Every structure is written in C-alpha cells, then in structure tokens.
Amino acid sequence: MTIEKRRQREIEEMKELILSAASSIISDEGLDGLSIRKIAKKIEYSPSIIYHYFNDKEEILNNVMQRGYKKIVSAVSSKELAGTSPEERLVKMTKNYIMAALKVPDEFIAAQLSKSEEALKHTSSLFKGASKVKPALYSLYQCLQDIYKNTHMDEDSIELTAQVIAVSTLGLIIKIMVEKDIGEEQRNRLIDFYSEDIVLRIVNGSRSSNK
C-alpha cells in the first residue's frame, strides 16, 4: 500500500515537473514554442519518457491551461476579500483577476481562446446558468447579489451583468497582453480606471438606466 502510494506520489511529482517545464517554455517562447523535445531537455529526461505520463502533447497543453486557469480562479476568490463592502470586493476581485492573468499571459490567452471541448469545460461562461456552476463567475455573481440585495434586481439580470463584467475584463486583459509596448504607466492607468471606476459605473449605473 505505502509503496503503491509512493509510486503514485512520484508520478504526480513527475507530472508536475513536466507541466511546470511546459509552463516556463510557453512563458518564454509562446504557445508555438512549446515542443516535447524542449520539455525533455529542460527536465533533463529523454523525450520518450514524457509519453509515460501524458498521452500526447495536447494532454500536456490541456493540463497547463487548467493549472493556469486554477491560479486565476483562486486569485479571484481569494480569502483576503472577506469582511469588506461588496463594492470594495468587486474592485479587488477585478484587479486580482487582471493581475493574475497578466502573470501567465500565454497560458491564459491559450485557455481563453481555445475552442477545444477540454478547454471550454473550464472557460465557458456565457451560457445561461453559468454563474451557478462556474466558480470564478459565481464569486462575481455573489458579489453582485450583495450589492443589489436591497433592490428588486432579478437573478437573470445579475447573471447577465456578471457575465458581461467578466468578458469586459477579459477584453482588457487580452488587449493589454497583445499591445505589449504601451508602457507600465499607461497599463496601470487603464487597469485602475477600469477596475476602480468603470466596473462601479456598470453596477451602479443600473440604478438609473434599469429603472
């Protein structure tokens, strides 16, 4: 049993090794720069051994994207947010999301733009009811519920708002990644303006526009 367990653990460690090597290659050379050989060289094993732990390159990619995705999700639903006003939480969450994504830009973009079923299992968020089953979206949804709790805003509208905020933020993230040369100052201006101002306009504006 214990021997069995150790083996299991070793396998997990090796998978981790492979995945983080893959991550770092993607981060250095972009998605297309990733190759089995490069992973092998980085972990100082032969290319073939990788096939003991993953069926093919795509499986590795899916795992890398999942890891990236999880980092983002945990950033969004971070504990540090508890105990503050919902508006403050919303701003914080948005900023956390943006920052976490910008730390793993290629994995993030790859995941968010992949049309593969595997990826969509994690990233899809526009379907009706998504706010109930998608962890990151759910955090956002709860936040909005708090904000709107004394209004008669219906569930559907809250979900729609959450979804729209999510995709808007994604748009900002993607553009910042693509326009890599805008400079740190302008980047921060945009991020601050978006998360501290625009997002609040979206949630508060509803009181007037959604009469």
Next chain:
Amino acid sequence: MTIEKRRQREIEEMKELILSAASSIISDEGLDGLSIRKIAKKIEYSPSIIYHYFNDKEEILNNVMQRGYKKIVSAVSSKELAGTSPEERLVKMTKNYIMAALKVPDEFIAAQLSKSEEALKHTSSLFKGASKVKPALYSLYQCLQDIYKNTHMDEDSIELTAQVIAVSTLGLIIKIMVEKDIGEEQRNRLIDFYSEDIVLRIVNGSRSSNK
C-alpha cells in the same frame, strides 16, 4: 487594354481565393494551423503558385488581417448613424461593431490577437492619444464628447472611457466567438444587454462615480 484589365482582375480574383482559403483555415485550425501548403491544397493549386501572388506567408497574413479590420472600421463609422442622439449613436455603433466582427470572426480574431507590428499598426488602441489617430476609436471618442459636452469631463478621461468601452466590447466579441455553442437566443440577449444597457451605464454612471 481590356486584356490588361482582365488579367488584373484575374490576379485580384486569385488573391481573393488565396486569402479566403487562408481565412477559412485560420478559422478551422487557428492562426498557427495556417500553412502555405494547406492553402494550396484548399484552392487545389500547387504551393509554389502562391508565391506569384504574395511574397511570403507574412504578406498573406497581413492581408487577411487587413480585410477583417477594414470591414469592421467601416461598420463602426457607418453613415446611417447621423442625426440621432449621441446615446442612440453609441448603442448603434456598439452593435454594428459586434455584428460586423461576428461576420468575419477569423480575420477579426487574427488581427486583434496578432502581436506583429503590421497588425498592431492597425489594431493598437490603448496608447495615450490613440483616440485621436485611430479612426474607429475616434468615432467612439466623438460620440462620448457629444454625450459629455455639458459636463466638465476632461479629454483624458473621455479617451480612457472610449478605450475601455472598445476593449470591453472586444472581450464580448471574442467570448461569443469562442463559445460557439451558446445558442442564438442567449447570444442575442448578451449583445442586446451589453450594447443597450451596459454601455449606457458606463457613460452615464460617470456622472455619479466620477465626482
């Protein structure tokens, strides 16, 4: 003379053929899936002939992206918008933008996600002053100016707002393209909600939040 013209037309047709084949490959397999050989196979010509019409792969890519980009720009600054209230124009413009982009999803995504200098020459919009030199962004900027003309909103804030609206809309477009299976009804709900409600919240919300 006419023979000269016919030849010219045939060249244009062939270029079109190549470009639309490229578009469709990008749509099916992503930007990296595009290869000269695949284009050749799709148009049922030999790979070498492609080099009669384009200097290299990059030129093809740039052309694909420009095609997409141009359709979008003209959609945004369409004439039909004249003579209505700025808010109405804003809603219309947003919707036009989304619809136009969804009509050429491959070129559009390719253009918007390319980090090549050629592409960025057209698509970059986050830098300071972009609203003055980027046609599509300028249309948006003018619209906001009209809306804010009786307030003391400063130029910089208007530009930031325009930029943020642009990237938000982009986020929605991309997500709708990627999550290709959400169904028409939900897609329309999102688009309508975003362009008729959210965008107005963003511009109107400023009056209260930007004290």
Next chain:
Amino acid sequence: MTIEKRRQREIEEMKELILSAASSIISDEGLDGLSIRKIAKKIEYSPSIIYHYFNDKEEILNNVMQRGYKKIVSAVSSKELAGTSPEERLVKMTKNYIMAALKVPDEFIAAQLSKSEEALKHTSSLFKGASKVKPALYSLYQCLQDIYKNTHMDEDSIELTAQVIAVSTLGLIIKIMVEKDIGEEQRNRLIDFYSEDIVLRIVNGSRSSNK
C-alpha cells in the same frame, strides 16, 4: 537576306545580354547564386524568354565558362608580348594569365573544376599532345621552345614542362582565390615571386637537373 541577318544579329545580342547578366550574377553571388530568374530580372525580361535562346541552364553555364576561358586565352597570347626575349615573354604571359583569371574568379574556377565534357573540351591540357592543340598551352610551349632552342631538349620534355607550369600557375590562382583574405600586398608578393622567380627557376633549372 538582310532581314534574316538582322534577326541573326539580334539573337546574338540577346544571347550576349543573357550571358553577361549571368556573368555578373556569378561574380556577385558565386556559381550557386546563379538562377534563371535572377538573369531574367537583371535583363528585365521574363524567365521563359531565356529558353528561346538557350536550351537550359547548363548551356548558359557552359557558354559563360567559355567566354571566361576565351578572355584568359587571349590574355596569355596577347600581342604586346612580341619582340622581347622568351624569358621576358614567359614572365609576362604567366602574370597576364594570373591577372586575367583573377578578374573572373568564379567563372574561371567553375570552368577549370568542371568535369563536364563541354568544359573539358576547353580546359583539358594534361593529355599527350595537348601543347599542339590547346591554344593557351601552345603559346607557352612555343615560348619554352625558344628558350630551349639551343639545347637538345626533346619535344616531350618541353610539353611536360609546359603542362606542369600551367597546372602550377593554376594552383596558385586557385589558392589566391580561395584564401580571399590574405591581403593585397601578400597576394602581389606571391604573384611576383612566382612569375618572376619560380617560373624562371623551372625553365632554367632544367639545364642542371635534366642532365
């Protein structure tokens, strides 16, 4: 008749145009740099037209080599040599040969190293009797005959000497071409030393060594 002749002349002119374009390309980019397309571009005609004047690339190459070869031959048997002592003529001839070859290095090497029958028809010089039928070698042979005219040196030995001088000079030329970076001074030292000293040693040394 005259129209026939003019056409003939135009054909020759076009051939010349093609060949000199080829020459210049070889001179700029080496033998491998030569391509039909480049010739076409240089003469501002379409590639296909070249095939009206030459059957294929090889025929062009052969012609280029011949032209180069002829320049060399005429350099060796230049008129300016008349009326001087045979030794002086020998030195002059050798130097002329070297200088002429260095002016068209790539064509010259290509010709001299080609094992094709076409090329060998012009360049072969080692076979018995070559000094009688090869113009350049014959010039050299005559010179040696003059030098040896008061000795009982037999024809065969004179031919051998001529052949050996020819190949030796070739060796020097080739090496100078290959070692392109030895500098002008050293190059001139070698050429002068070889043609003014070594060659004379070869012809004069025979009096003692060939007892």
Next chain:
Amino acid sequence: MTIEKRRQREIEEMKELILSAASSIISDEGLDGLSIRKIAKKIEYSPSIIYHYFNDKEEILNNVMQRGYKKIVSAVSSKELAGTSPEERLVKMTKNYIMAALKVPDEFIAAQLSKSEEALKHTSSLFKGASKVKPALYSLYQCLQDIYKNTHMDEDSIELTAQVIAVSTLGLIIKIMVEKDIGEEQRNRLIDFYSEDIVLRIVNGSRSSNK
C-alpha cells in the same frame, strides 16, 4: 560498461556511414550537389535521423573536409622520410602528398576549395608566417631549410618557396583529378616529372636566379 562502449561504437559507425555517403555524393555531383536528403537516400535512412548524429549540414561538411585533410597531413609528415638527404625527402614528400590526395579526391577538393572559415582554418597557407603554424607546410619549410642551410637564403624567401611549391603541387593534383581520363601512364609521367624534376629545379634554380 561494454554496452555503453558498443553504443559509442555504433554511433561512430553511423557517423562514418553518413560521412562517406556525403563524400561519395560530393564526388559525383560536386559540393553543391550534396543534400541531407540525398545522404539519407544513399544510406537508406530517413533524413531526420541524420540530425541525431550531426547538428546540421555544415557540421557534416566540416567533418568531410577534415577527414580528407587529416589523411593528407599525416601522409606528408610520414616517419619513413627520416634519415635521408633533404632533396630525397622533398621528392618523397611531394609524391606522398599527391598520392594521398588522389586517394580521397572528393574530401580533398572539397576542403581545398571551401571558402568557409572552418575549412580555411585548416587549409589556408598563403598568409605570411603560415610555414610556422601550418603542420604540412612546416614540414616542407624544414626540408627547404635543410637544403638551403649553407646559403644565405633568408627566411621569407624560404617561406615563399615553400608556399609556392605547395600551391603548385595542389594545381597538379586538382588538374589530375578533374581530367580523370588522361590514363594511368600519362598521370604517372606527370607526377614523376613534377616531383622528381620540377620540384628540384625550383629549389636548385634559386642558386642561379636568386643571385
């Protein structure tokens, strides 16, 4: 251990296989005729496997050239030459050089005609001081020093003479290789005449001509 060794040996064998295939292709079609794919076809392996043994085409070329060069150098400085008169040694050395080169014509020509830095590192011999640092040339230089030891011949002149003898011999070798059909008898006549007669004229002739 032994298994390790066997593997090592197999690698060497495969490298040899590749190199000799390359040699033979160069011999048949010239330096430019060499291609990875042709090597692969000749050894009946896939092209890709070649990259397990060599990094790229250039590495193969360099190896081919070095192989040829090494054989020659060792022939020139063969032990058997010790204990004889310097003139005899000179003649022997010359003949050894010619014979060794004719045994590996392809590699030899490839090496001697290559303008690549790698090749020139080995083959360059015309620069001032070359006789001190180039092994084969140094052997020749020492031989000449012995011959001239009782004269007031200066170092520079000895070096020049050595260099000129080297390039002359090269010229003979190349021409014999190119004119592959002159027949054995004539070939031997030329080689004998050159090494037993001409070379001695060159070194002895200096006494009279270099007054």
Next chain:
DNA sequence: TATGAATGAGCGTTCATTCAT
C-alpha cells in the same frame, strides 16, 4: 517574340510519436 501562370521536385529543418531494449 514574349509573357505569366503553373507545376513538381527539391531544399534544410523541426516535430510528435513509436518501439525495441
């Protein structure tokens, strides 16, 4: 006479993957 469209072969190279050991 001259063109330009078109082909097919070839280039060096990289890759994911398989398999015997």
Next chain:
DNA sequence: CATGAATGAACGCTCATTCAT
C-alpha cells in the same frame, strides 16, 4: 522506469522548366 534510434509528415521557400496565349 527510462533510453535512444528511427520515422514520416510537415514546414516555408526556391528553382528549372513547360505551356497556352
């Protein structure tokens, strides 16, 4: 568990050459 040999497909690109017009 791990290796290294090996393959076959694909990549962007260039070329000599042909052919209908």
